[in-house]
Amino acid sequence: MRLLRMKPGHGEVLIAEGDVAVAEQERALIEAFRAQLEQGMWAAVPIVAPDGRRQAELVRDFDEVPRDAERVIFFPRAAGGC
Amino acid sequence: MLVALGVCALVAAVLAWDVLVGAGRPAMQRWRARLVGGWDEDVAAYDPGRERRAEARARALLRSCVDEEDWEMYRDLGFLRVWGADGSGSGAGHGVAPYAYLIYPHKPIVAFVPRSSRLLSEYCVDFPDSARPYGSARLPASDDVLAKWMALTADERRLIENANLHLAGRQHDPDAVRSDIAALARWERERERRHDAGSLRAP
Numbered sequence: 107m108r109l110l111r112m113k114p115g116h117g118e119v120l121i122a123e124g125d126v127a128v129a130e131q132e133r134a135l136i137e138a139f140r141a142q143l144e145q146g147m148w149a150a151v152p153i154v155a156p157d158g159r160r161q162a163e164l165v166r167d168f169d170e171v172p173r174d175a176e177r178v179i180f181f182p183r184a185a186g187g188c
Numbered sequence: 189m190l191v192a193l194g195v196c197a198l199v200a201a202v203l204a205w206d207v208l209v210g211a212g213r214p215a216m217q218r219w220r221a222r223l224v225g226g227w228d229e230d231v232a233a234y235d236p237g238r239e240r241r242a243e244a245r246a247r248a249l250l251r252s253c254v255d256e257e258d259w260e261m262y263r264d265l266g267f268l269r270v271w272g273a274d275g276s277g278s279g280a281g282h283g284v285a286p287y288a289y290l291i292y293p294h295k296p297i298v299a300f301v302p303r304s305s306r307l308l309s310e311y312c313v314d315f316p317d318s319a320r321p322y323g324s325a326r327l328p329a330s331d332d333v334l335a336k337w338m339a340l341t342a343d344e345r346r347l348i349e350n351a352n353l354h355l356a357g358r359q360h361d362p363d364a365v366r367s368d369i370a371a372l373a374r375w376e377r378e379r380e381r382r383h384d385a386g387s388l389r390a391p
Contacts, residue, residue, distance in 0.1 A: 110249075112315075112331045115238055115322035117245025146318065150338040152253045160255045162338035164346070179249075181315055181327070181335040186352035188296055188312030188359055 107171075109138050111147065111180040121180070126173055139168045139178065147180040233323035246330035253334060260379070262330075265371060267292045268337055272299075273344045290368065291336045293329035296359050297351070305369045307356035311348060313339075 109121040122138035124131030143149065143166070150162040151171055162179075165171050171178055251259045254268070262268050272287040287308060290298040296310035315335045316325040327335065339347040356362055 112246075112249075112317075112327050112335065113242075113321055114317050114324045114326050114328070115235075115242050117242040117328055117331065118249050148339070150342055152338070160253065160258075161341035162253070164339070164342040179253075179334075179338065181331070181338070182317045182325075183315070184313050184335075184339055184347055184350040185316060186312060186350060187314030187316075188310075188352060188354070 107135060107175055108177045109135060109142070109180065110177055111142060112182070118179070136168045139171075142180045146183055148183050150179050150181070151175045152177065152179070235322070238322070239328070242328040243330060246328035246334065250330045250334040250337075254337060257379070258337075261372070261375065262333065265368065265375060267368060268333060269372060270337060270340045289340060290365065291333050291340070292360075293333050294326070296354070297336060297340070298356065298360055298365050300356075300365070300369060302369075305366055307362055307365055310354045310356055310358055310360060311351035312354060312359070313347065313351035 107126055108123045110118040111121050113119045121142065122135055124135045126132045126135065139149065149165050149171075151165055153161060153163050153172070153175075155161050163170075163172075165178070250262065254262075258268055268291040270289045270291060272289065286301065286303075287299055288302050289311075290300065292298075296312045298310055299308040300306060301308065313336065315327055315332060317327065318325065326332075336347070356365070
């Protein structure tokens, strides 16, 4: 699983990478995941819906991330603009 | 008389000199700073090459997340259409879902009725990064589109609640948006035609 973060002037940045089946790596992923949420990021997991269409799922806790997810994408939380 | 005029001219010259030097001082200081220490921070912060590379990465990430059809739509037309959650367009085709959104990079999301092309509203939403790496809080254009797409497909209501709602036409030119909707319909017909032709040719 890879944790990616969108970054102005850069595109996505790899925050952490590991195998959730390996306890030590999972702990590192959870730590990195929480750190991003504490910085005010939203976390989304790209998924394929039952009808075959691609979509995303917003997750608020690492437990909500599907175990087989390849990546979690962090991006700044939405704010009213214009 | 001549003495008085001379004194006035001298005073005017001194005042003009003071104004000119005062106005030119910041420019002079910038010029001096460039000579001594390189470019100003704000100039140095913007790097067109870096921005292009960032956008290329963002496009690759977007492409890896959305359906092939959606990617081609964005590549060819410059925006994405997302069906409203109450009428998912999956398998339904154009004109069946009650409403849909158009996602533009760094512009408001537009809600519209596919069946009639009627524009409903604009949703102004940003994803500002307070860390401001390289001096800017703005994501690359395609990252902005992907963030909107992920937020809309994952939790439409949450995104809409975070956005500022305006009547259609506040930021977007309504005629331009209707033109985009028409272009999208043509694009879909053409794509379908090509797809059908490809299917017929296949053994």
